[in-house]
Amino acid sequence: MTARNLFLLPGDGIGPEAMSEVRKIIVYMNEAMDAGFVTDEGLVGGCAYDAHGAAISEADMQKALAADAVLFGAVGGPKWDSVPYEVRPEAGLLRLRKDLQLFANLRPAICYPALASASSLKPELVEGLDILIIRELTGGVYFGEPKEIIDLGNGQKRGIDTQVYDTYEIERIAGVAFEMARTRQNRVCSMEKRNVMKSGVLWNQVVTETHKTKYSDVQLEHMLADAGGMQLVRQPKQFDVIVTDNLFGDMLSDVAAMLTGSLGMLPSASLGAPDGKTGKRKALYEPVHGSAPDIAGKGVANPIAMIASFAMCLRYSFNMVKEADDLEKAIANVLDKGIRTGDIMADGARQVGTVEMGEAILAEF
Amino acid sequence: MTARNLFLLPGDGIGPEAMSEVRKIIVYMNEAMDAGFVTDEGLVGGCAYDAHGAAISEADMQKALAADAVLFGAVGGPKWDSVPYEVRPEAGLLRLRKDLQLFANLRPAICYPALASASSLKPELVEGLDILIIRELTGGVYFGEPKEIIDLGNGQKRGIDTQVYDTYEIERIAGVAFEMARTRQNRVCSMEKRNVMKSGVLWNQVVTETHKTKYSDVQLEHMLADAGGMQLVRQPKQFDVIVTDNLFGDMLSDVAAMLTGSLGMLPSASLGAPDGKTGKRKALYEPVHGSAPDIAGKGVANPIAMIASFAMCLRYSFNMVKEADDLEKAIANVLDKGIRTGDIMADGARQVGTVEMGEAILAEF
Numbered sequence A, B: 001m002t003a004r005n006l007f008l009l010p011g012d013g014i015g016p017e018a019m020s021e022v023r024k025i026i027v028y029m030n031e032a033m034d035a036g037f038v039t040d041e042g043l044v045g046g047c048a049y050d051a052h053g054a055a056i057s058e059a060d061m062q063k064a065l066a067a068d069a070v071l072f073g074a075v076g077g078p079k080w081d082s083v084p085y086e087v088r089p090e091a092g093l094l095r096l097r098k099d100l101q102l103f104a105n106l107r108p109a110i111c112y113p114a115l116a117s118a119s120s121l122k123p124e125l126v127e128g129l130d131i132l133i134i135r136e137l138t139g140g141v142y143f144g145e146p147k148e149i150i151d152l153g154n155g156q157k158r159g160i161d162t163q164v165y166d167t168y169e170i171e172r173i174a175g176v177a178f179e180m181a182r183t184r185q186n187r188v189c190s191m192e193k194r195n196v197m198k199s200g201v202l203w204n205q206v207v208t209e210t211h212k213t214k215y216s217d218v219q220l221e222h223m224l225a226d227a228g229g230m231q232l233v234r235q236p237k238q239f240d241v242i243v244t245d246n247l248f249g250d251m252l253s254d255v256a257a258m259l260t261g262s263l264g265m266l267p268s269a270s271l272g273a274p275d276g277k278t279g280k281r282k283a284l285y286e287p288v289h290g291s292a293p294d295i296a297g298k299g300v301a302n303p304i305a306m307i308a309s310f311a312m313c314l315r316y317s318f319n320m321v322k323e324a325d326d327l328e329k330a331i332a333n334v335l336d337k338g339i340r341t342g343d344i345m346a347d348g349a350r351q352v353g354t355v356e357m358g359e360a361i362l363a364e365f
C-alpha cells in the first residue's frame, strides 16, 4: 500500500491542543487498521512568525504542496496583533489556500441533535439542520489587485481592495456545488449581490449557464446575499447547498455555523481541482472556529471540530468513507452520552477537558 | 413658519400602500398641529422605468435635491428583473444616496416587546434589544471604480468591483457613530475585515484615531465583520452602536433586522453632512423591508416600517422630537393592543390590513 502523507499545521492558540487529539486517532488507525498514514509537522501563523519571521516558511510551504492532505489547526492571537500586515498570522492560511489552489471550501453547518437546545435559535428551527455551504476560496476581494493603501497627501489615505471573478472560477465552484447537491437533496441556492456588483451579475449569469448546460437535473435558486443572511436566520432548514463567493461565504458560513449551536464543532474542507493524471486533489482541512487565545493552553478546548475535519479528510482525500462515517458517528455517540466540553455544557451532562473528549471519541470509534 | 418640504417617492410593490398611511399622518399633522408640511411626489424604481425609461427622472432628482427630506417606499419586482443593469429599479435608490451624499445610514434594530416571541431567536435573547447600526452609504464596493464586466475572449469574462475608502469618509461616519453613542449607551463597535482587506486596515486605523482625538469618552471595540455576524446571532444585546462599511452594513443590518422578529417594522434614515451655512442635512427615510411583490396591491402589507421611517424624519430632519416620540409610542401601543398585520400575526391578536393598521396608529397618535 502507498503511504498516505499528512502534513500537520497545528498553528496557534487552541490549535495544538486540538491537533493532539487527532494525532491519537491517526496513530490508532495506523496500528489497528493499518491505515499507512505518514505524518510530518510544521509551523503556521504567529508561531511561524516567531520562529521564521514569516507566517509560514518556504520549507513548510513545500511540504504542504507535497502532502496528500494538510491538517490545519488555527492561527492568531493578541501577541501578534501589531505585526506587519504581510506577515500577520492569517497570511499563512491565505498563502496556503492560494498556492495550493484550494478554490472550493466546503463548510457543513449541521446541528447535532444532542445540541439543538444550545442554539440561540428556537430548537424547532435548527433540529436536524444540515446545510452545506460551498465558498469560493481563491478569488474575489481576498486576492484581487490593486490591494493597497495609498497616501494621498493632506493627511488623507485611500484603502483599496478589488473584487475580481473570471468565468472559469465561477464555473468550477458552481460545478462543485451541483455535484455535491446530487449526493444530498439536489438543491442549490446561489448568493451574490447582482443588484450592486458587476461581479455579482457575472456570477449569476455563469451559475445559470452552468446549470442549464450541465446540471439541469439539480434545482437551482438565486438569492441576494443580504436576503440570504436573513433567510439563514429566519428559516435555515430551507437550504440544502449554498454556493457563494469568498467574502459572502466568509460571512454567511459564520452566521450559519453559529445557528447550529455547534460552532466549536464544525469542520471544513478546502479542495483543489483533481489532477489531470492522478485524479488527486490538493486539500486542507480546518475547524471553522479560531484560535481562541482566551482558553488556549488550559486543556479545556473542544477538539471536535478538528476531529470532524479529519473525518472530512478521510472522506475527501482518501475515499475512506466507512472510516469517515464511523468517526462522525463516534462524535455523535459521545455527545448523546452527555459528555461535553465547557463550550457546549448543558444541565445533567458531564464536563470534560480536551484530552478526555478526544479519548472518549477514540473509544467510540 | 417656513414650509417643511417633503418629497415622496412611494416606488413599487407595497411601497405605495405603505406611503398612503404616512400621507394621512402628514395631513393630520398639518390640520391638527399646524405642522406646515408641503408634499410633492415622484416616481422611482420600476414605475419610473416604465414611465421614463430610467429608475428616476432628472426632474424628480431635482425635486429630491431641493426637498428638506425624501420619503422613500420600496423598489423592484419580477416585472423588471431583466431590464438593463443601468436602469434597474435599485439604480434609482443608489443614485439618490450618491447624489444627495447621504453617507450615514442609521438602521435601528429594536425588538418591540409585543413581538419578542416572533423572533426566530429565543425570546430572552431579543427582549429589549436596541441596536443602532450605522452603515456607510456612499462609498465602498457600491460605487468604487472600476466596476465592469470585461470580455477576455475565449468565452471568458471578468467581473470587477472596487472597494475604496478614503480617510475623510471613514472619519465622518465614525463621527456620526460616536455622536449617536453619546445619546445612548455610549458604546461603539466598529466592524471590518482588516485581516484580509486593506480598506479594513485603514478603516480600523481611522476609527481608532478619530476615537482617540475626539471621542475618547465613548467606549470603542473592534470586531472582525464575520465574527460580528456571529455575535449578532449569539448575543445581540451585547451591542449598542455598530459602525461598518457599505457592504458589511448591508449584510449585518439585514441579519440584525431579522433577529428582532420585526423585519416588516424597521425604519432607516440616510443622512448627509450638515450644510455649512444652514446646518440642514439632506435626508432620505425608507423602510428596511423591500417591495414584497408577492403581497403588493392586496391591502395586507404592514405599514409600520414606513410610518416609523416618518418618525425618524420628524426627529432628524425637523427636530420634532416630541412628535417623533409620540408617533413611535403610538406604534408600540397599537401592537400592545394586539392589533396585527398578517406578517406579525400571533395567537389571540386581531388581524387587520394596511389601512386599518395605519388608522389605528393615527388614532393613538
Ligand SMILES: CC(C)[C@H](C(=O)O)[C@@H](O)C(=O)O
Pocket: A090, A093, A094, A250, B195, B196, B226
Ligand atoms: C482567518 C481569516 C483570514 C479567514 C477568512 O477570512 O477567510 C477566516 O475568517 C475563515 O473564515 O477561514
Ligand SMILES: CC(C)[C@H](C(=O)O)[C@@H](O)C(=O)O
Pocket: A195, A196, A226, B090, B093, B094, B250
Ligand atoms: C436595494 C439594494 C440596492 C439595497 C442595498 O444593497 O443597499 C438594499 O439591500 C438596502 O439594504 O438598502
